[in-house]
Amino acid sequence: MIKVYNPELLISDAQDKLTQLVRDDFKPFILRCEQHKLCVLENENLILFSVLFDKCQPIIDEALLTITLVSQKNESKIIAIKFADKKGMSYLQHYINSRKTYTKYMGPLAYQPVRKERTSLLSTESPEQNFRGILNLAILILIANHIRLIFENFQKYGLLITNVFWKFEMVQINGNPIMQALLVLIINLLSGFGIQYLQFKRDFNPRFIRIFNITNIALTIILPCYLIQGSHPGLNLILLGVQFIVFMKLISYAHFLRNTYFYIQRIKQVQNKKVSLDNFFAEYEVNGENLKILEKYAQNQSRILDFQHYLYFLAAPTLCFQLSYLRTNSIRKVWLIKRIIEYIFVILFLLIIWFQYTEPLVENTYKMLTKAPTLMVLADRLLKLAIPNTYMWIALFYGQFQCFLNITAELLRFADREFYKDWWNCKNLEEYWRLWNLPVHHWLVRHIYFPCLKSGMSRTTSNLIVFLVSALGHEYIVSASIGVIEAWAFVGMFAQAPFMLMQKKLEKLLKLQDSQLGNLMFWMTFCFIGQPIMIFVYYFRYLEKIGHPI
Structure with missing residues (x-):
């Protein structure tokens, strides 16, 4: 029984009969299926019309x-x-299902592979590039190669990780230089708040307050460095890192509140005038949010000092003091536990890489270069050190910026967690220093770069001063931790400033702004040349200092 609805999609030589079928209801006919079509027969020999399977799809109601x-x-x-x-229905269902399989076939005139303009996937202009499989292969090659290195290292040196258990002498706090240095830092932090107390609650002369701040900040750098001499360089490095964070936070606190004090005095002078404070402060001086807070506390300026907020700033994963910080709603306990576990594994990984691979390699290199100092030996040892050094550097980055800072932020419900950007894709050194350590970058911009611009310096001069401060900081931490005075870290850092200027001009000249060559050069100079050389230089000086036997 058949009912025709749309005769235009039927193949027939008798359109008058089709017209009659459209008008009538169901009528009995004979069905016959072929590969491409369903034929409806008026009798066993005469085909009334056909339906192409390619033009339709079935709706089956059993x-x-x-x-x-x-x-x-x-x-x-x-x-x-x-x-x-159901028997007749199964007959047609069988051919419909067979047709579904048959339609997967495409003839030569249907399958036309050359149909549009396209580029090869490995070409740089290709819009679709996915190298995940190649990355997986590279990872497998690295794993296989390093498993071999693990066996080779173990056969040569045995298990050296036991050296991690240093002997601490903490019987008396006065007899331990690390504890003494930490005690000095705590006193400096309390003094930093006390100095602001004198300014906001006792209205001390700003000149004396400035002298107090400079003295306190200078002692933060000088005293701990003096006290820790003779301690283990690993502990010294950690302590000096903490010390420099305290140093930068005290500068930010003093700088911010000095400006806050003077802005409050300006507000007091114009507050009685029936004019908006926006007319007396430029946006680059005070933003709208801070201006409202200053206006609120202008009549009682001592209320702006909050010791609890000061402690929060000292613990928060930022180096820049603010009157308020964005906070999250709650602490994610499961997420926090995951980061803590990651951090523990990162620390264990760093200890293994240093004691089992890096330290024996550097000591052997020291012996080899002392006996036969040749360029080939140095190049070979640099390449050998480059791999564990790169692993250590990436692990340090991940442990510090992804694990530790996020753990601190989660515990304090600190909302802004952009501690780094995609520095691994940087095309030059300028991008790297701008992206890889955002807390330090923001501090340098806020407390070094902008004050230099305010004093009338050019942007180029201001950038050079920023690099000078950064170079001095790196040299101080490295040299003070091992107790020797060198200048290689300072030269290596500060020399990057003119090099970056030349690099930018060269990129414009050769039109390499979008090229991956810059990224390759960054990884090569940073991981395979610069850092291994610095490790050799400073560790050799440390071995000479302690009289390491050749």
Whole structure:
């Protein structure tokens, strides 16, 4: 029994009969299936019309025993077929299912591979580039190679990780230089708040306050460095890192509140005038949020000092003091536990890499270069050191910026956790220093770069001063930790400033702004040349200082 709905999609030589079928209801006909079409026969020999399977799709209703063929384009009905029993219905279902398999075939005239303009995937202009498989292969090669190095190292040196257990002498606090240095830092931090107390609550002369701040900040650098001499360089390095963070936070606290004090005095002078404070302060001096806070505390300026907020700033993963910080709603306990576990594994990884690979390699290099100092030996040892050094550097970055700072931020519900950007994609050194350590970058911009611009210096001169401060900081931490005075870290850092200026001009000249060559050069100079040389130089000086036997 067949009902025709859309005769335009039927193939027939007798359109008058099709017209009659459209007007009438279901009528009995004979069905015959072929590969491409369903044929409806008026009798056993005469085909009334055909339906192409390619032009339609079936809707099967087993309860009513009907199969409706609808158009693939607009899903309008073509014909409906009603069966007397399931046997006849199964006959048509079988051919429909067979047709689904058959339509997977494409003939030579249908399958046309050359159909549009395209580029090869490995070409730089290709819009689709996914090298995940190559990355997986590279990871497998690295794993296989390093498993071999692990066996080789163990056969040569045995298990050296036991050297991690240093002997601490903490019987008396006065007899321990590390504890003495930490005690000095605590006193400096308390003094930093006390100095602001004198300024905001006792209205001390700003000149004396400035002298107190400079003295306190200078002692933060000088005293701990003097006290820790003779301690283990690893402990010294950690202590000096903490010390420099305290140093930078005290500068930020003093600088911010000095400006706050003078802005409050200006507010007091104009507050009685019926004019908005926005007319007396430029946006680059005070933003709208801070201006409202200053206006609120102008009549009682001592209320702006909050010891609890000061402690929060000291613990927070930022180096820049603010009157308020964005906070999250709650602490994610599961997330926090994951970061803590990651941090523990990073520390263990660093200890293994240093004691099992880096330290014996550097000591052997010291012996080799002392006996036969040749360029080939140095190049070979640099390449050997480059791999564990790169692992240590990346692990240090991940442990400090992804684990430790996020752990601190989660515990304090500190909301802004952009501690770094995608420095691994940087095209030059300028991008790297701008992206890899955002807390230090923001501090340098806020407390060094902008004050230099305010004093009338050019941008180039201001950038050079920023690099000078950064170079002095790196040299101080490295040299003071091992107790020797060198200048290699300072030269290596400060020399990057003119090098970056030349690099930018060269990129414009050769049109390499979008090239990956800069990224390759960054990794090569930083991981395979610069850092290994610095490790050799400073560790050799440390071995000479302690009289290491050759």
